[in-house]
Amino acid sequence: MSPRRSYDQYCSAARALDVVGDRWTLLIVRELLAGPRRYTDLHADLPGVSTDVLAGRLKDMERDGLATRRRLPPPGAAFVYELTARGRELLPVLQALGAWGEAELGERRPTDALRAHWFALPLLRGLEGEGLVEVRLEEGDFHLHVGTVEGPVHGDGRAPREPDARLTLDADTAAAVARGELAVPDAVRAGRIEVTGDGTLAKELREA
Template sequence: MPRRSYDQYCAIARALDAVGDRWTLLIVRELLGGSRRYTDLHADLPGVSTDMLASRLKDMEREDLLTRRRLPPPGAASVYELTPRGRALLPALTALADWGAPALDEQRPTDAVRAHWFAVPLMARLARHFAGEPERVIGIALDEGAFHIVLDPDDVAAARYADGPAARPDTVLRMDTATCAALAHDRFSLAEGLAAGWIEQARPDERTADPAAV
């Protein structure tokens, strides 16, 4: 069954034909961190029903936003990953995060949170801070979990992130969720956060055997 269209000869309308449905852009947010299994997506999209998620994934595959592939044995599971067209939505999600930041004040009791949800807006902040420096793999450690950002020295816009700790980070930044939200949304710089003691920075030779530090 074809998806509904605004039937308007307008680039904004065409874009919303493809990504304007509920949950679609949040699925893109999840897949910007790399390929994910259906169960992983469902776990990190609290509130979405299984039927809705399956329907959105099919729609996005038809729109060439993502592809599904089967992992070789012993994995024997299907994973979803963004196409180049899907990854090209990163600037749009960054702009949406910046636009929505004023509404992100104190966390409400009903708010779910995942550490990697801060990655998209944080990539631009860290690329700016570490410009011209040797750090390329930046680990982020929160109480809710860890993720890491990989910077491209030749292209600020080519930064990417992945869920979980990095195997060999150049540096690890530890902070609480409120601090990460404020940093991600440019309420203060990384340098200011470090100077104030809100953020702890550990380089590889300073880390302990704590698994969350790698």
């Protein structure tokens, strides 16, 4: 575990950056917003990070009270990392950073990695209300817990139960939403997002 570096400035923004300003830390938070993750899963979904850096950042996050490490009960018996309540408080920070970064996203470059669930936070910014939403993309499925205050914000794969709404879209549409060029209700009206389901969220999206 590396000693924490500090800007040594009596400023809350500087203090926050002392904790989360290192490269990869906020992206690890993004991944852990999906709930408990194994080290190998984190490494697979953070292309470009070295094993040493990832291990070091996770230890730093444990030290700083952002994440915890625990062993799953049998038959899993694997160690997982998960956010603490303090770590979950970074969700609005990541959402604000993502909204600010929409103008920087541009078109996908040939060297850009992509995971389907990286569209989870941009889609969450475009959804209101509460409920479980399943998202289907050619690149993979994931689900969103819209309006949740506890537990995972999103997760890989199909929804664990019948969702309140199911969204089917392509990567171009998801990217347009992520860039801030297309609002979710507008995409629904334009037929670029197909909405199915009988929940309140589905009905509100179809009627928006």
